[in-house]
Amino acid sequence: MKNEECIKVIPLGGLGEIGKNITAFEYEDEIIVIDCGISFPDEEMYGVDLVIPDITYLKSNAEKVKGIFLTHGHEDHIGALPYILKQLNVPVYGTKLTLGIVENKLKEHNILSDCELHNVNAGDIIELKNFKIEFIRVTHSIADSCAIAIHSPLGVILHTGDFKIDFTPIDGLVMDLERISNLGKEGVMLLMADSTNVEREGHTISEKAIGKTLTRIISNAAGRVIVATFASNIHRMQQIADASVMNDRKIVFSGRSMENISKVAMDLGYLHIPEEYIIRMDDMQNYNNKNITIITTGSQGEPMAGLARIAFSTHRKITIEPEDLYIISASPIPGNEKLISRVINELFKKGAEVIYEDLEEVHVSGHAYQEELKLIHALVHPKYFMPVHGExxxxxxxxxxxxxLGMQGENIFTMETGQILEITVDEAKIAGKVHTGAVFVDGLGVGDVGSIVLRDRKHLAEDGMLTIVVTLERQSYSIIAGPDIITRGFIYAKESDELINEVKEIVRTELNKCLDNKVIEWYVLKSNMKKSVERYLYKKTNRRPTIFPIIMEI
Amino acid sequence: MKNEECIKVIPLGGLGEIGKNITAFEYEDEIIVIDCGISFPDEEMYGVDLVIPDITYLKSNAEKVKGIFLTHGHEDHIGALPYILKQLNVPVYGTKLTLGIVENKLKEHNILSDCELHNVNAGDIIELKNFKIEFIRVTHSIADSCAIAIHSPLGVILHTGDFKIDFTPIDGLVMDLERISNLGKEGVMLLMADSTNVEREGHTISEKAIGKTLTRIISNAAGRVIVATFASNIHRMQQIADASVMNDRKIVFSGRSMENISKVAMDLGYLHIPEEYIIRMDDMQNYNNKNITIITTGSQGEPMAGLARIAFSTHRKITIEPEDLYIISASPIPGNEKLISRVINELFKKGAEVIYEDLEEVHVSGHAYQEELKLIHALVHPKYFMPVHGExxxxxxxxxxxxxLGMQGENIFTMETGQILEITVDEAKIAGKVHTGAVFVDGLGVGDVGSIVLRDRKHLAEDGMLTIVVTLERQSYSIIAGPDIITRGFIYAKESDELINEVKEIVRTELNKCLDNKVIEWYVLKSNMKKSVERYLYKKTNRRPTIFPIIMEI
Incomplete structure (x- = not known):
């Protein structure tokens, strides 16, 4: 029946969390996916490198999935592609810069040649059987960003991606508000819009505004200028480069992602720096400090990135020099405040000057504030609305x-990852849930670290461990070696002699009690040993190290 | 020689860090100490409960130490007292409320009767042989706060403690700017002033200003109001209570520190709530929701405190109810942003309303902003200046x-914890360093967890552990039991069978290689086993679990 037809919108990540953005749109035998991002582990995810979405739903509908459409080249929108494409190899569509960054990633994972990448321009429309996917230019903190309009048999879905409204972008390419306004006029069924900065009043500042500040600071610097910023913020890089060239400073890129992305951006024509102004790190020694600008990673204080390495003197090639001026041209992402502060403190301690957001306007946000969001709502005035991207x-x-702004509550869907929004001609409703989740990437392992492993790591992290080993002889019911005790992360060795001897005594007593009664079931022995030792240690130290009783039997 | 006499100012904590405030002042055979605070562990201090200062210097000069003088009752100024007084029992001086809170702590540690507490009022002067210690009223986010002026034979040292300049404090007791101004006129040798908010422009808002907001919000609430705030902020409590009484709401205190401090504050006359308005948690059921206000701990999102327990449904007595309105009347302390956000998200998810600082003015800071600091500098115009309290x-x-403001750089001392500022009649200079440090409190242990234990915990947390046990018979040079493998925090058990079998095989091979050559030195066997297994696991997983080879010998 025609009036039963429906479109399903399924966020597989990115709702109720920052990052891991990925949404599926399903109509009959077609599924398209917008974005495929990672998120970063929180402090409870011990040892986890990054988090990718669980795409069980897509895999079990693999034949339907026609492609992944990318709004822009940030990690939280493209970072999971290398992992996901290994599980589900479908065509990927994105603008030139976005795909340039994706290609780098796929190369690192050795799968570039197996993947199908389609270059699109803002304004392009990709036609599938049921869906038409239109890329619409937006402004954001990375160049070549797009919103995506999905033209479906039931109406238009407009997904803003990440955006701000910058009327004076560095590349002159303003957001296509006209197209968005026209879509609004024709009628938009569902708006999905960026919620990141909804708690902030007013309007973001234009990227161009901080160019003046950067130019003033760089012009007045007596020695080297070292700017830490997001590697993907090519417009920021451009402004730093312009101010540097103006002051006859050569430019050095430091940090893997900074080197990679600046190269891609220059190759593809997004970043314009006169060739003679770019030098290699090793060539810095040929220039005066006042003729050098270093653009580096590490603006979030990441311990392994460029800026922190410089601060803590572990950088292989850059050491702090007198008159160095450090600029942190970024805001802390929530959770990184302390890391950044640690780097700032260290730089100050070593006598460097540091300029950061609290002191000067050296950063602007890439996400729309309240007034910008209101403008989009006013232009689009959709039938239904689903806020996306955000906790x-x-x-x-x-x-x-x-x-x-006048929308009815029942037409607004505040959803969680995995919930299905089902839209028919007559209505929209949340209809069930698909399996979703977070897959942990740890070293080479994808998904082999789960909640049990993390719980164990947490427990080990908090109170350490204590291993008890004894060898028993079954025939004689006697201990013939041990108990030996090994501890880590529990207590200072030199202070623990008495405690450890007491533990050995407790183990011996417990074991002999069992052995005297001819009890030699391992689980009984182990459990008794463990309980007595646990009880003793908690009483003595108020700690609960993980206890491993090991019995060898001969 | 008279002109050789000097006074030493030694920060034993609190410089270059937030918290753990404690400073020693030494002149000839007298030492006095201002404050004795804790700091909270950072994320690398796995399992540590709190951090106290290392007072080796004071202990090795024990006979000189005449007393500890407290500026106010916050944890980062008094929290270490129970631990420090156990090591060095000296008289403690503080205002009534400050000592009220201290007494509670000493009681919990069972040492109250052994301690000598002296009650002082703002304006009081304690006379020692060389020092006169004057308490001067300041305003701050806890009542009864004082700056301390030390009158020494060489001149006056003014230590502001924590302060803001609130011209309309809730208790009407304004900061004694007149006394501070007089001291300035007479001449202050050294100013030590609170640096916490030096990066913020302008002037703090008065505590009174948010009373209006709280009253409006509480008056309009249809159901219960649950306010999370700092337990020590008695003026905030007073304003919440006043707005509640005005709306005929009974008041419930939730959380141990909230119950303790509110009781102390009421007993001592700092918090005024009509008795009939205070009810026990168990009596809430006798009232309509619109007649209840709960004031709870947990404003920093701490997982074990009241608010988080309510949000995650683990509170024993309070569950979320329809129309509940939650107010988080606090700012996140740097590092706590994610914890608070988690609680806010959970409350929203469960359908509650939540008001927090980003949405309404429900919190003000207790630390002076730039313009307030400038005023103090202008009034005091000291000879020397040492910024304190801050990273x-x-x-x-x-x-x-x-x-x-015109001070010469050479008269300003930006110091680190442990450095000695030596002041004579003629000059001031940094002269050496004393031993200081952070002592970790974990459970019942004070100082038995050190950097090695923490490094092990970190390692265990990141990659988990793998224990290998074998029993060897010395006579026959043969393995008679094992190898057995135990892992935690490393990899999913069900996915690791093959890996574990391979590890066993590697261990067997390595051991037999040695045993065949009649090598039975444990350290050789262990080290060979460990290296081979490490190499194999890193190749297979890119992880480095801590490996414990254990050999039992019979």
Whole structure:
């Protein structure tokens, strides 16, 4: 029946969390996917390198999936591609810069030649059987960003991707508000819009505004200037480079992602620096310090990135020099405040000058504030609205903002990852849930570290461990070697002699009690040893190290 | 020689860090100490409960130490007292509320009767042989706060403690700017001033200003109001209570520190709530929701505190109810942003309303902003200046602020914990360093967890552990039991069978290689086993679990 047809919108990540953005759109036998990002582990995810979405739903509908469409080249929108394409190899569509960054990643994973990448321009429309996918230019903190309009048999879905409204972008390519306005006029069924900055009043500042500050600071610097910023913020790089060239400073890129992305951006024509102004790190010694600008990674204080290595004197090639001026041209992502502060403190301690957001306007956000969001809502005035990109608090506030503009609450869907929004001609409703989740990448392993492993790591991290080993002879019911005790992360060795001897005594007593009664079931022996030792240690130290009783039997 | 006499100022904590404030002042045979605080562990200090200062210097000069003088009752100024007084039992001086809170702590540690506490009022002067210690009223986010002026034979040292300049404090007791101004007129040798908010422009808002917001919000609430705030902020409590009483709401205190401090504050006359308005948690059921206000701990999102327990449904007595309104009347302390966000998200998810700083003015800071600091500098115009309370970045910015007001750089001392500022009649200079450090409190242990234990915990947390046990018979040079393998925090058990079998095989091969050559030195066997297994696991997983080879010998 025609009036039963429906479109399903399924966020497989990115709702109720920052990052891991990926959404599926399903109509009959077609599924398309917007974005495929990673998120970063939180502090409870011990040892995890990064987190990717669980795409069980896509894999079990593999024949339907027609492609992944990318809004822009940030990690939280493209970072999971190398892992996901290994599980589900489908065509990928994106703008030139976005795909340039993706190619680098696929090369590192040795799968570039197996993947199908399609270059699109803002304004292009990809036609599938049921869906037409239109790329619409937006402004954001990375060049070549797009919103995506999905033209479906039931109506238009507009997904903003990440955006801000910058009327004076560095590349002159303003957001295509005209097209968005036209879509609004024709009628948009569902708007999905960026909620990241919904708690901030007013309007973001244009990227161009901080160019003046950067130029002034760089012009006045007596020695080297070292700027830490996001490697993907090519417009920021351009402004730093322009100010440097103006002051006859050569430019050095430091950090793997900074080197990679600046190269891609220059090759593809997104970053314009006169060739003679770019020098290799090893060639810095040929120039005066006042003729050098270093653009480096590490603006989040990441311990392994360029800036922290310089600060803590572990950088292989850059050491702090007198008159160095450090600029941190970035905001802390929530959770990174302490890391950044540690780097700033260290730089100050070593006598360097440091300029950061609290002191000067050296960063602007790439995500729309309240007034920008209101403009989009006013232009699009959709039938239904789903706030996306953000923790639950942001999604909830964005829903309120839409209500404040006159939308009815029942037409707004504050959803969680995995929930299905089902839209028919007559109505939209949340209809069930698909399997989703977070897959942990740790070293070479994808998904082999799960909640049990993490729980164990947490426990080990908090109180350490204590291993007890004894060898028993079954025939004689006697201990013939041990108990030996090994501990780590529990207590200072030199202070623990008495404690350890006491533990050995407790183990001997417990074992002999069992052995005297001819009990030699391992699980009984182990459990008794463990319980007695646990009880003793908790009483003595108020700690609960993980206890491993090991019995060898001969 | 008279002109050789000097006073030493030695920060034993609190410089280049947030918290753990403690400073020694030494003149001839007298030492006095200002404050004795804790700091909270950072994310690398796995399992550590709190951090106290290392007072080796004070202990080795025990006979000189005449007392500890407290500026106010915050944890980072008094929290280490129970631990320090056990090591060095000296008289403690503080205002009534400060000592009220201290008494509670000493009681919990069962040492109250052994300690000598002296109650002082703002304006009081304690006379020692060489020092006179004067308490001067300041305003801060806890009542009964004082600056301390030390009158020494060489001149006056003014230590501000923590302060803001609130012209309309809730208790009407304004900061004694007149006394500070008089001291300035008479001449202050050294100013030590709070640097916490030196990066913020302008002037703090008065505590009174948010009373209006709280009253409006509480008056409009349809159901229960649950406010999370700092337990020590008695003026905030007073304003919440006043707004509640005005709306005929009974008041419940939730959380141990909230119950303790509110009781102390009421007993001592710092918090005024009509008795009939205070009810026990168990009596809430006798009232309508619109007649209840709960004031709870957990404003920093701490997982074990009241608010988080309510949000995650683990509170024993309070569950979320329809129309509940949650107010987080606090700012995140740097590092706690994610914890708080997690609680806010959870409350929203469960359908509650939440109001926090980003949405409404429900919190003000207790530390002076730039314009307040400038006023103090202008009034005091000291000979020397030492910025205190803050990370290195704050101390550095505070030095710049003083220079901006006309002080010479050589009269400003940006110091690190442990450095000695030596002041004579003629000059002041940094002269050496004493031993200082951070002592970790973990469970019942004080100082038995050190950097080695923490490094092991970190390693265990990141990659987990793998224990290998074998029993060897010395006579026959043969393996008679094992190898057995135990892992935790490393890899999913079900996915690791093959890996574990391979590890066993490697161990067997390595051991037999040695045993065939009649090598039975444990360290050789262990080291060979460990290296081979490490190499194999890293190749296979890119991880480095801690490996424990254990050999039992019979």
């Amino acid at each position: 639950y608090r942001h999604i909830r506030q964005h829903a309120k903002l839409a209500q404040g | 290195y970045r704050h101390i550095r910015q505070h030095a710049k602020l003083a220079q901006g």
